[in-house]
Amino acid sequence: MFVKNDKLSFGKALPTYKKPDFAKTLKEAKNVLGIDGGLSLLKLDAASFPANAGQNTGVGKLNSRKAIDLIKFLTFYTGTNAVKIFPFGQQTKTRTHYYCPYNKTAMTIGEENINLFNLLNKEKYGDILKEEDIKGFLVKSSHTINYENELGTTENYPVLVPLRKAFDNFKNHLSTPKIEQEFEEFKQKNYVKEHYPRLALYPYLKDKEPDLFKNFGASKDKQEKFRQYQEMYKNEIEFFKFRQFIADKEHFEAKEKLNSAGVKLFGDCLIGFSEQEVWAHPDAFFEGGGVGWSLPALNDKKLLNPKSQANKVFNDKISFYLEHFDGIRFDVGWWYAYTRINTKDEVKERDMKHKVFDFIEKRAKEIKGENFDTGNLIYEMDGFSHLYNWDTMKRLENIKNIVSVLTTEYENNYGNNGAGWGHPEFLLKNGFTLDEFIIGTNNHDGENLRILAESNSKENRRKRADSIPILSNVLNIPVKILENSKEFVKAKFAQLYTAKNQFLFYVDVLGAKNIIDNQTDNPKNFRMRLNDNFEAQYHTALQKGHGFNIMESLKLVLKSKNLDEKYQDLYKKVCYYADYLREPGAKTEADANMTSQ
16 A cells, blocks of 8 residues: 655755665666666756856856766766767857757857866966956856857857967967877868868858859869868868867767766757758758758758768768767657658658668667667657657657657547557557657656646646546556645656656756746747756755655655565665655765764
8 A cells, every 4th residue: 555655855965875875776676677777868958057166157068077076966866877968069040049959050069068167277278278368258156047148149159259269379389289189180070071161161151152052063163162262261160170179079078077987978969950051061951841940851852862962961960979979869850750841831741661760770880889789879759749649659660679759748648539658558558668768757848847747727737637547557656645746746757667768857857847948939948057056956856845866766666566575675775765865954965974974
């Protein structure tokens, strides 16, 4: 029988000496449930990371001590083994100050990802930048991301000023010989040689030469004109490559730190491309149509033709992400199975069967090696019920043998209307295997779990009404208990651990109510900034009964499967840690160490 715990929930940090046993208990519980070894992914926005003390420039940096510490902290407490960041390309155009990661470039890294303070390291970079060059970028601590401070509202980013100074000093040989050598090696990379000269010219030629690259391969005149432009803007092209080199170096340094800590880094391969990428490779795209969301579409008729520009650009985009990440979440992944191009007059659809997935997997093996686990390629098959429903899913028989990204946001699949994706039990009963899906409570482009639990809107009441009977059945929890918003959240989290692969959204983990993306041009989208003291932020969320408690989830699932009796000692330990994290007490590991002495 399920017994409700009526006492208040509190968050108590673990002292260092308890952490190994906590991790061992978590692993044993997952093993007993048959889900150990699966992909457990934490979704994060790097721009939301807090800054190192005295280094806040408005936008978080993946390659900072504070960011790495935050990721280590959250992955430990959530039991995740990988993190995924939002698309990290250049933000070239904003609409009413709307900075959307999914409107960025597909084959470059945004300069706001560069931690300018790292360039002050003389041992690594020499004298290419001084502290006085970046003091003007410091801002007061804020709970929102300040994109404007580094990116402004046009393509002439303010952050390019100190980067230009660093470039000028680099050209004057004020850098270390090692950096000069690394830059030359960077320039030999395929994506640098093939794409960056064209993309670097975009700000200077987009109006003057809008069709420079249209039918480029057949025009010797255009090829000669391009050569002349490269010579004319040689310094600007080199500056473009230089700042991409720095961003690239920053990225791989952060990835190495995470990998050393046992954490995989996943990228979010956006479905679209930027305006400059379309300008640079117009023959690759479908003219007069797009994938939706005002984003251009590759020419799907020629997508898999190795002689086409569409195939070349697609191949280079996939290769770019494979080279930079341990795994990939493919934005709008269903498009690779069943392409849909929206034109002014109609919607054109094409069944791609398994061909695009096979192409991606083949490229992954070529870049990562034959032993690469293609389970690290995951495809978004989720979204609002009026766009993506079970009837659509059943049509896509070609999504077998891939990992589909799904959520439990819409669960009324026991009926005949098929208005949602369902949950692990539903998916398994309908032909999925445990290896063919990764499931979360919700995606980034919708309301978060706390709002779903607490909101009295008609839509959210309906969603709860759909979920509660399913949660009650799967977890053996009385319906009356699940009508409590906090118990509902606990159950929604626990439901994920009836699956082998699960993902968690950082907003939900922290029990926040921020809407990250409401699918409009609202300037408040993609603005959430984490507290400098993220340990206290997380444990405060547990104290208030809103944050994610992994042991609470495992406890509920173990009990629902009647494993609490078979593995009594393990179950008692899981219960101990579930309760411990709710106890009043220290909110940081340092304070916990002091109070445990």
